[in-house]
Amino acid sequence: MTPPTPKAFPVSWDQFHRDARALAWRLAESGPFEAIVCITRGGLVPAAIVARELEIRMIESVCIASYHDYKSQGGLQVLKEIAPAVKALGDGRGKGVLVIDDLVDTGKTAKVVREMLPNAHFATVYAKPAGRPLVDTFITEVSQDTWIYFPWDLGYAFQPPIRDGAAG
Numbered sequence: 467m468t469p470p471t472p473k474a475f476p477v478s479w480d481q482f483h484r485d486a487r488a489l490a491w492r493l494a495e496s497g498p499f500e501a502i503v504c505i506t507r508g509g510l511v512p513a514a515i516v517a518r519e520l521e522i523r524m525i526e527s528v529c530i531a532s533y534h535d536y537k538s539q540g541g542l543q544v545l546k547e548i549a550p551a552v553k554a555l556g557d558g559r560g561k562g563v564l565v566i567d568d569l570v571d572t573g574k575t576a577k578v579v580r581e582m583l584p585n586a587h588f589a590t591v592y593a594k595p596a597g598r599p600l601v602d603t604f605i606t607e608v609s610q611d612t613w614i615y616f617p618w619d620l621g622y623a624f625q626p627p628i629r630d631g632a633a634g
């Protein structure tokens with residue numbers, strides 16, 4: 467994605483908690499799940515909320531970095547693979563495993579993790595159209611030209627009045 471994206475979708479902690487809880491409600495119908503694999507770092511927060519709601523205590527991470535600079539996607543790097551013990555659960559291809567990330571955008575990250583666990587259930591809180599086919603469950607779709615601002619990346623700041631030409 468080339469900055470700046472025309473549309474901004476800022477998410478507060480409160481809204482994120484509600485959306486992640488809504489995801490847990492939806493996932494409760496698709497389980498049971500033996501383990502969660504969260505895609506760091508963005509997947510850590512929704513994974514904690516979903517794990518609490520579904521009482522899942524086996525939590526693994528797959529560490530992937532792709533957006534090195536603000537809003538620009540570089541080469542995708544797998545920094546840490548899924549532990550063999552978690553990969554071996556179910557049918558050994560992800561059956562009964564829940565993969566969680568904060569969002570799917572182009573779908574590149576999801577594609578790499580799907581190759582690791584093809585039968586896992588893939589869930590994100592937010593989805594953009596290009597990545598949507600790669601997720602089994604999500605809560606809110608935003609357009610491809612929208613940038614989602616997560617609460618852990620935000621701080622309180624003065625907002626110029628809309629009439630002064632503040633960007634939307």
Ligand SMILES: O=P(O)(O)OC[C@H]1O[C@H](OP(=O)(O)OP(=O)(O)O)[C@H](O)[C@@H]1O
Nearest residue numbers: 506507508532533570571572573574575
């Ligand atoms: O669908 P894609 O186009 O692949 O983009 C989605 C991924 O990008 C972001 O992670 P990022 O690599 O920025 O790292 P982070 O989670 O550590 O912030 C986000 O958390 C997703 O994992």
Ligand code: HPA
Nearest residue numbers: 533571612613614615616
């Ligand atoms: O819209 C986004 N917001 C935050 N991080 C992201 N990583 C890919 N797309 C996004």
Ligand SMILES: [Mg+2]
Nearest residue numbers: 506507508509
């Ligand atoms: Mg991420």
